[in-house]
Amino acid sequence: MEIYTAMRHFADSWGLLAMTLFFLGVVLFMFRPAAKARATEAAQIPLKED
Template sequence: MHDTYTFLRHFADSWFLIAMFGFFAACILWAVRPGSRALHADAAASIFRERAPDGEGDQ
């Protein structure tokens, strides 16, 4: 049991940490990619769109 804990502890402290950092970096790069500017602007402005009284908005 002690050997399993030690192995998992070393794995979490090294390779898993590297994998999680890689995932974090990939998420940041995906969010700031050049093609996402229009999507972010649309999402930011979506709360200011008004809906028609009958429920049919400009979807």
């Protein structure tokens, strides 16, 4: 088996699974309950007068 074919087969199967799991992890991390307070605080940074 050619190295290109082997790497492509690996990327088509396990690579797609890894990218999907990473994407779901990032989405779930962004929408956790504690993230709302930090996001609101970060959104107010440009409006602060120091």
